[in-house]
Amino acid sequence: MLTILKRHSLMKQLVVFTRMLSSVKTMERKVVDIITAPQQYEGGGFLVRRPIGGKLPQVDPFVLLDHFGPAVFKPGEAIGAPDHPHRGFETVSYIIEGSMQHKDSLGNKGNLKSGWVQWMTAGSGVVHSEMPSDDIMKNGGKLEGFQLWVNLPAKDKMIAPRYQDTPNEKIPVATTPDGKVKVKIIAGKSLGAEAVIETRTPIMYLDIRLQPGARFTQDVPESYNGFVYVWKGAGYLGNDEKTANMGQVGILTSGSVFTVKAADFADCHVILAAGVPLKEPVVQHGPFVMNTETEIQQAMKDYRSGKLGSIPGSEERFAQTEAAKQKQHISGT
Template sequence: MTQNTVKRAGKSHFVNMGPIRLRQPFPTQHIEMIDPFILLHHYGPYDISEANNPFDLGPHPHRGFEPVTFLVQGEQLHRDSLGHESVVKAGDVQWTTAGRGIIHAEGPTKDLVRKGGTIEGIQLWVNLPSDKKMIPAKYQHAKSEEFNETISEDKKVTTKIIAGAHEGFYGKFATQTSVNAFMIQAKAGGKDIIHFDKSHQGMLYLLKGTASINASETLELDKNQLLEFNQDGNGFSIEAKTDSTLLFLSGEPINETVATYGPYVMNTQTELLEAMRDYQMGKMGFLPVN
């Protein structure tokens, strides 16, 4: 294996989004995007109760990209204008293709709010190329136990294949572009090698713990939580210093101009204006407040 060298390492700073405080490893002033990935949010862990429920996102639209939710703790209710309503539990993933437009809502289930508990997750925005930005919307949901997994030789590292392929095993989701998404659970002392295609832009995000990458870079909470790789190899090595959780993402760059405004990711400002108009006219569908 030829190791991918590290292009840059970044801290995952906290940002405020209304009542929500969450980590945003990108975009930042240093990392605008990691093509084809537009945005990464790490929300929680939040203590949820009837007296405290900051993560309740009412109906809102999207167009031109794929919002993906990896739920780490708790359970969320998803509803959308296509008629889907599903409970997403810890370890589950939902992959939405917004395409020409979808309205969805998500937040802790009423049962979690009533009983009290913790919620934590990742929201990722995957760009769509210009010829797919106006395709019909689609929703996919897979449960934790449905994903294929690979296990390291030392039995200490488990890699859950969400999308793409690894070591001959395939992800659960049909993606619109060539993308890998792996959730990695590593026990202290565990070692493994992750391979990916040289044509992909690759990155690694640490949710929990401390891990050494390529025996040279260290990922640690509140220090360096994000590594972006150069396209000069076909993989990297991991050694967990403590029990660790990491999200690996890679994708073939789209290499197109990106225009964003709020919940829309298009190629031009005109297309953004059209998206706002279409939403106001009801062309993205309707979803009542629950």
């Protein structure tokens, strides 16, 4: 009888211990506040929302997130970002709708279409141009997308530049069994699918789209810092379901899973970005992100002296940008 009681007691302890482990393993992340992203002009004069890098500071390893559009341009009105330098970090351009063309001082060029991602490791430095496509300039059209800046660790800041231009059809999209949630996996993993884009450090970058009333929980490694940005619709963030609308962002607390729920009356599209923090000093001056002020000064000196190179046709791109700005003003947009 005593043995049976002991076994029963041990079983109860084991059940309690298992529940404790389960609760630790699935500790829910919440969001710290809900902040509306400020709007400002960037590049040649296009309007962006800046969820990260503005009112909310950097979220290590992420330096900045800009959401451009949605904007509908008439012929000749679209504005891009003519020739500008980068050093010390990575830019991730993700086109939701429309198309843009890029060129750089290393001779790389191409068109980014709807759904495409360009992961550019600037490293030691390039001069880069991001302009509306010829089609949008000629015919007008809608343009919307994101640019995320991912910091590089000190050991990688001066590596050779590299591009990963990935077309829409090569980027994995996973769907929940009920079909109510789709996840586009730019970096990291979700729903058993894994990104094709390589990253310098462990990073998660997901575009999660929920139908009205749908709920989705994503594993997020405990070592990651992160944020969630609502770029369309409305929903509830975290297990405490803080209300968030289009253009609002929240920083993730610690934990191992994060839950988002769409409002009953609307879709909810969110960007979930998380990664291992570098925990290094960050000194930023415009398009340069380094570890010390001395390195920033050197980057500026190298750019001014022409060491980062140049792109043929820069005068035409700046003239195109000025003409588009004047056309917008004349047409009252």
